[in-house]
Amino acid sequence: MPSPEPPSRSPLAAERRTIEVIPDAERHGAPHSQFTLWFGASMQITAVVDGALAVVSGGDALWAVPGLLAGNVLGGVVMALHSAQGPRLGVPQMISSRAQFGVHGAVVPLVMVIFMYLGFAATGSVLAGQAVRRLLHLHGTTAGILVFGALTAAVALAGYRLIHLAGRVATVAGSLGLGYLLVALFSRYDVGAHAGNRPFDAAAFLLAVSLGAGWQLTFGPYVADYSRYLPRTTSPRAAFWATFAGSVTGAQWAMTLGALIAAVAGERFLSDQVGFVGGLAGPEAAALLVYLVVLVGKLTVNCLNAYGGFMSVLTTVTAFDGRSRISPAARAAYITAFTAVATAVAVAASADFLDNFKNFVLLLLMVFTPWSAVNLTDYYLVSRERVDIPALYDPDGRYGRWNVPALTCYAAGVLAQVPFLAQKLYTGPLTERLGGADVSWIVGLVLTAALYLPWARRTSRPPTATIHPEEERDLTTAPSA
Secondary structure (H helix, E strand, O other), X not given: OOOOOOOOOOOOOOOOOOOOOOOHHHOOOOOHHHHHHHHHHHOOHHHHHHHHHHHHOOOOHHHHHHHHHHHHHHHHXXXXXXXXXXXXXXXXXXXXXXXXXXXXXXXXHHHHHHHHHHHHHHHHHHHHHHHHHHHHOOOOHHHHHHHHHXXXXXXXXXXXXXXXXXXXXXXXXXXXXXXXXXXXXXXXXXXXXXXXXXXXXHHHHHHHHHHHHHHHHOOHHHHHHHOOOOOOOOOHHHXXXXXXXXXXXXXHHHHHHHHHHHHHXXXXXXXXXXXXXXXXXXXXXXXHHHHHHHHHHHHHHHHHXXXXXXXXXXXXXXXXXXXXXXXXXXXXXXXXXXXXXXXXXXXXXXXOHXXXXXHHHHHHHHHHHHHHHHHHHHHHHHOOOOOEOHXXXXXXXOOOOOOHHHHHHHHHHHHHOHHHOEOOOOEOHHHHHOOOOOOHXXXXXXXXXXXXXXXXXXXXXXXXXXEOOOOOOOOOEOOOO
8 A cells, every 4th residue: 555645745746546545644635725726727718718608609798697607506516515525535526426326337427527528628728729829939729739738747647736736826827817807808898888788588598507507517527536635524514615615706707707708709709719818918928927827727627637537547447457546657657648638639629619619518418417416316315425435446345336226317317308408419309499498407407316316215225324444344234215
């Protein structure tokens, strides 16, 4: 077993833990670290683009901003409930989902999680590559994407501590940079004249809600990865509120800026998002600082994607070979390979970024809202925060290989959303009757939870108290409900 990592270790030292349980002796930090991490990860250019989509897709900024806020709050609650699991269990998020889906069954949603990380890493690299190109005066965005990919791999290889440090830097840089851009926008444009010119449109409003919720909900499969080192005694409420406040505040600030920029700029913003904000900054020196802010924010969130992608791949592989840790060399190989694939996708897909990103985010809602519904319903309402942690790594243990009720409800939750989809390639029949509004994610959350709760109460066997690795595994099981 690796030797303990004392709290005083340098953030530049490579992390040695992977998907195993974090021992109490290595737990460290305070809940406020979750605020800075998620504020910094959300206060960045991709969230600005996300907010702009609510306007360029037909909405009015006056209604898009409260719609985005509603989505961020609703999705943020779900996301932060996942974060609160980290200190209690000390394991990565997708390892903990083995308690619901089974050790092998958890691989089913994991496949889509890995695609999610690749997609976000690739789309984020496109925008970051534009910033790097301007900062270093490179020829073409491809060179900027490659440089950014190398930076992402370097930070992700160092791991948990350096990623949290990047979040703190991004919090300061994002607040200053996006705050400056907001002031510059109102100084250069009559923003009020471009808002409130269109009547309320329910479909456009619900699209804004979905974009905000989608931003938050897609963090769910990895949010506990960054709270699992907190001491076991950390208050779940403190972890929840720190994560919720950081992610919702940062995302809403950036998305509001994006919605207002799209209202006054229209096609000029669509054609070159990073170039537009650089021009909005004013003098060349100010523009270079804004490009640096873009780079820092994207580096933070892309490291989350690379790190989370590596953890998800490892969780998938070890579900079948029984391992709970790997060598440092194998860890480096996983992270490097994942980052290389994401960089290659970014280079190939940069031409139609904005349209692809919109459809990517909305599609992810379809597959992740049922997963969140199963995970949170089981953890908080069925198991009541009682988990047999050693069994998460044992296919022959309490949770078995495949949990049919969870997988069935998950599949039903995904399929039930199809009639409500509003995708580029497919629009469901019920969506057309709703005027094009996408409410599929609401259907996925509510229906999945409603199906899973009564079924799980009859079939689940939670322990009477959480079983930690160092404890004897002789606790009796709770009677079936």
